[in-house]
Amino acid sequence: MTGTKSETRSLPTSVTDPRKPYKIHDEATLDLRLAARWYNRRRGGLGAEFVLAVDAAIAKIVEAPRRWPPFAGARRYILRRFPYNIIYRLDEERIHILAVAHQSRKPVYWGHRR
Numbered sequence: 001m002t003g004t005k006s007e008t009r010s011l012p013t014s015v016t017d018p019r020k021p022y023k024i025h026d027e028a029t030l031d032l033r034l035a036a037r038w039y040n041r042r043r044g045g046l047g048a049e050f051v052l053a054v055d056a057a058i059a060k061i062v063e064a065p066r067r068w069p070p071f072a073g074a075r076r077y078i079l080r081r082f083p084y085n086i087i088y089r090l091d092e093e094r095i096h097i098l099a100v101a102h103q104s105r106k107p108v109y110w111g112h113r114r
Helices: 026-042 045-062
Strands: 022-024 074-078 086-090 094-102
Touching: 022 026, 022 045, 026 045, 026 094, 045 074, 045 086, 045 094
Parallel strands: 022 094
Antiparallel strands: 074 086, 086 094
16 A cells, blocks of 8 residues: 555645735735834834734735634734734735734724725
8 A cells, every 4th residue: 555644635624725826005014014113113123023923924824815704894814922913805816915903903994905
């Protein structure tokens, strides 16, 4: 016998295309930069840690974009260490990162972003 069941893996049902491309909205990039700058003012290097946390979150979203539940017409990934959400929408072609949103900010200020 040449194969075992352990060699055959299937993706979880939430993983539709682990290589689905994504685009970060210009205003989401601005959200990220402003927040990173704010964190760096609080403690040197903390802004870089924030950016790394956002990068890791986006990697998880790209891996399984339907894993996180719908939220106000989009989807929301909640960062653990920082009080921020990654807000994104899906279409047939890609993932659209709409906002890096502080959890205390107006809930759907990013709603106009496409």
